[in-house]
Amino acid sequence: MAATLYLLPNRIAETEPEAVLPAQTLSVLRNCRRFLAENARSARRFLKAAGHPGPIDTLEIIEIGHVPDAGQFDAWLAPMTKVGASDTAVVSESGCPAVADPGAGIVRRASLLGIPVKPLVGPCSMLLTLMASGMNGQRFRFLGYLPIEREERDAAIRSIEAESRRLGETELFIETPYRNTKMLKALAESLCPDTLITAATDVTGSGESIVTKTALEWKKALPELPKLPTVFAVMAQMKTGGRRHR
């Protein structure tokens, strides 16, 4: 029987891994000896902090990078289909592999090869932001990064708002930490005054801040956001007569 490909979430802030990872996830982590890691160094640090019995330098840690090379998938997965094959865990630098992070292509290839895939529970800043936003959790969309160039970005922001209003949908996206404040300013200035904006910074961390205000409220007193991982959420007010979310 083939080994299992585990999808192993990493913590998303400088917390004790035990605080945010359940027993099943920690058990797989501590028993696994082969890892496909977005970044080998941060994976070693994470495994050690999460109590892997190690020794860490005897583990097989293959660095797959932020944009894994599809030409390598078969080589990375081949040892999993042999007799005496080892379970392997995909681990990204932060959060859940294959969600706003590498891993999806490897999972797809593993499925095609008949390798069982097992996703494990762990923190996801997008999901935690959605929960705490007070916005619609019955219908939402995650967009990754918005365009960087100003005109393109502002057009994207307006189109996101129109889509949110049309469908009553929550729109979620992320930004590079050093551009957080610039993004919040662009949102506050481009969106309708009554559109809701959530800025969720350092989720699960000691500096966790998840704040929801209208575009007008943000604009009146725009804060400097810390240069820490941040998820933004946007929800337009629906026109009267539209469906309302609970």
Add this chain to the structure above:
Amino acid sequence: MAATLYLLPNRIAETEPEAVLPAQTLSVLRNCRRFLAENARSARRFLKAAGHPGPIDTLEIIEIGHVPDAGQFDAWLAPMTKVGASDTAVVSESGCPAVADPGAGIVRRASLLGIPVKPLVGPCSMLLTLMASGMNGQRFRFLGYLPIEREERDAAIRSIEAESRRLGETELFIETPYRNTKMLKALAESLCPDTLITAATDVTGSGESIVTKTALEWKKALPELPKLPTVFAVMAQMKTGGRRHR
């Protein structure tokens, strides 16, 4: 200082709560004595299974139902803003409150009243399905339930596929368990032969099955799906020249 409104995930299958809930979540659960529960009976059962020191019948458990009455939000939250206020946890029957489950309106109202909101880590079948699907995790959409009526449902399925192809986006939705097989059949028959479909049943449970195949493959040998909670995911193949996800 106001008490905190915790968003407390429930297990999503008949597992030990410790297997899928991390220490921080369990600690809040065991220390909290006031709950806003989608269903009071299942909340009591969950709290007991998760090791709440109880006695369970001394806890304050307010049943908010599947569609909470917005007229009650202030009454439910009022005790949280008084001196000696009690922390309160929103808990749904399964998974994360406010995500495909009640809670969002209460969170929004709490924010407006200045009550701190703290989302906790736990299992989410939508997120675990996305991770294990091998589909695009950089851009995805959750649609809740599709329409029930056949023509409307098939139109929705076709529009979902078009949107997935246009944006390279993963489309996720859920179905009432007794209609799982009917939904899979409709997807297999309505979608392009090479469109990918994931059916994820009993995620984290002993009968967990997360299978991704093309519409054509599903159509050739359509299984009877168990009448257990199931998440569906769809991703169309992009036209040549389109952006490819990793």
